[in-house]
Amino acid sequence: TKTTFVASINISLLSAEPEKRGVLCFDVNEQGLIAIGQTGSQDKEICVYTSQGEFLYGYTFNCTQSFCVEWDEQHVNIYFIRSDVIISLDSDGNILDIKAVQDTIDNNSYRNSLLYSTTRAVGNTTYQIRNDMGIFNWIATSYSQIVTIDATGAESIIYDVNSMQLAKMITVIVIVGIFVGTAIGIIVRGLPKYRKKTDR
Numbered sequence: 404t405k406t407t408f409v410a411s412i413n414i415s416l417l418s419a420e421p422e423k424r425g426v427l428c429f430d431v432n433e434q435g436l437i438a439i440g441q442t443g444s445q446d447k448e449i450c451v452y453t454s455q456g457e458f459l460y461g462y463t464f465n466c467t468q469s470f471c472v473e474w475d476e477q478h479v480n481i482y483f484i485r486s487d488v489i490i491s492l493d494s495d496g497n498i499l500d501i502k503a504v505q506d507t508i509d510n511n512s513y514r515n516s517l518l519y520s521t522t523r524a525v526g527n528t529t530y531q532i533r534n535d536m537g538i539f540n541w542i543a544t545s546y547s548q549i550v551t552i553d554a555t556g557a558e559s560i561i562y563d564v565n566s567m568q569l570a571k572m573i574t575v576i577v578i579v580g581i582f583v584g585t586a587i588g589i590i591v592r593g594l595p596k597y598r599k600k601t602d603r
Contacts, residue, residue: 548560
């Protein structure tokens with residue numbers, strides 16, 4: 404079963420930084436290294452950055468289900484939600500371990516905290532994922548920024564795809580609007596027309 408699962412996801416190491424995309428999930432270890440799960444279609448990516456936003460390495464893999472990422476000291480764990488499988492990887496892309504996750508209340512609660520938590524605290528620094536797209540924040544399906552907040556409350560943006568995400572969202576809305584408008588126009592033109600009768 405392990406061999407079949409590994410073959411199906413076809414995971415490989417990324418030594419060069421790929422195109423930055425929206426953030427689905429993230430985690431931060433005690434050294435301040437940030438693991439980011441990025442959006443995509445079938446091919447997903449996890450990228451590891453320093454606390455200053457410098458790319459170190461990453462992984463790409465086939466995945467058509469939800470996933471989340473966590474640190475296990477210096478190793479990265481990928482949690483495949485639907486399959487209930489966790490794979491542990493080192494910085495060279497080697498698979499160290501594969502485990503099945505039992506369906507328990509505690510495990511489900513922990514999984515949801517990985518999936519939906521938007522903050523991580525390491526020492527006196529808070530790491531936060533967020534959107535800064537105004538009225539479009541409420542329809543965003545991923546996050547566009549990662550910021551650090553120090554003990555004084557000062558913020559630093561270390562990962563930012565806000566402009567790109569906003570442009571994509573506006574494009575999609577325009578295309579959907581054109582499609583809906585065209586469909587309504589076709590329906591209206593196809594309706595039978597009735598002429599009002601007048602008394603002579």
